[in-house]
Amino acid sequence: MAFHEVRFPTSISLGASGGPERRTEIVTLGSGFEERNSRWASSRRRYNAGYGVKSLKDMHTVLAFFEERRGRLHAFRWRDRADHLSGEPGSAPTALDQEIGIGDGVTAAFPLKKTYGQVYLPYERAIDKPEQGSVRVAVGGVEQTIDIDFTVDTSTGIVTFLAGHIPAASAIITAGFRFDVPVRFDMEFLEINLTSFDAGEIPNIPLVEIRS
Numbered sequence: 001m002a003f004h005e006v007r008f009p010t011s012i013s014l015g016a017s018g019g020p021e022r023r024t025e026i027v028t029l030g031s032g033f034e035e036r037n038s039r040w041a042s043s044r045r046r047y048n049a050g051y052g053v054k055s056l057k058d059m060h061t062v063l064a065f066f067e068e069r070r071g072r073l074h075a076f077r078w079r080d081r082a083d084h085l086s087g088e089p090g091s092a093p094t095a096l097d098q099e100i101g102i103g104d105g106v107t108a109a110f111p112l113k114k115t116y117g118q119v120y121l122p123y124e125r126a127i128d129k130p131e132q133g134s135v136r137v138a139v140g141g142v143e144q145t146i147d148i149d150f151t152v153d154t155s156t157g158i159v160t161f162l163a164g165h166i167p168a169a170s171a172i173i174t175a176g177f178r179f180d181v182p183v184r185f186d187m188e189f190l191e192i193n194l195t196s197f198d199a200g201e202i203p204n205i206p207l208v209e210i211r212s
Helices: 056-068
Strands: 003-007 017-021 024-028 034-038 044-048 075-078 098-102 109-111 113-116 123-126 136-139 150-153 158-161 172-176 179-185 193-196 199-201 206-209
Antiparallel strands (some): 017 044, 075 179
16 A cells, blocks of 8 residues: 555535544443543544545546545545634634744654644644645744755654754644645545436545555
């Protein structure tokens, strides 16, 4: 299996549904009290792209994309329209959006991440697939210059500071970005309904996030 650095057609994903999934074990005791335990440390996202297929052209686009991925074999990028920004919905990324680390004067590589929540139990989500050209980085509140101060690997989400630009001890490193979700198809059979000569539908196109 491999990861194909290509995004599922965004014109079709606009009509998709889905979101994060978690697994929690709940045991009800004889007293009526509950014991709850989280089986997953990280959430996993699921989507259904079938709602976005509106025409015969869309149907053929999905068919070709599915065949090239060999069904469930190869993973790819997915744009989650509900959550693809480091900052507020509808806002452009800024270099101060998310804290990704604190310098120690030695460490050069920092993975991108997005934090959800602030007070009770903030959740840090690894961002492995940032969008090319969207990543902005600051050290101590001062924005850095890509390819001069740092580089970013858009296939892993790792920001690497170049020699002479490694963050000093206690310097707060922040970043802003747009990002995709790494997913694969979650079915072996692409069921196509031909409702007329010039229209068709694929009612069920399940996708599931992969974990690296």
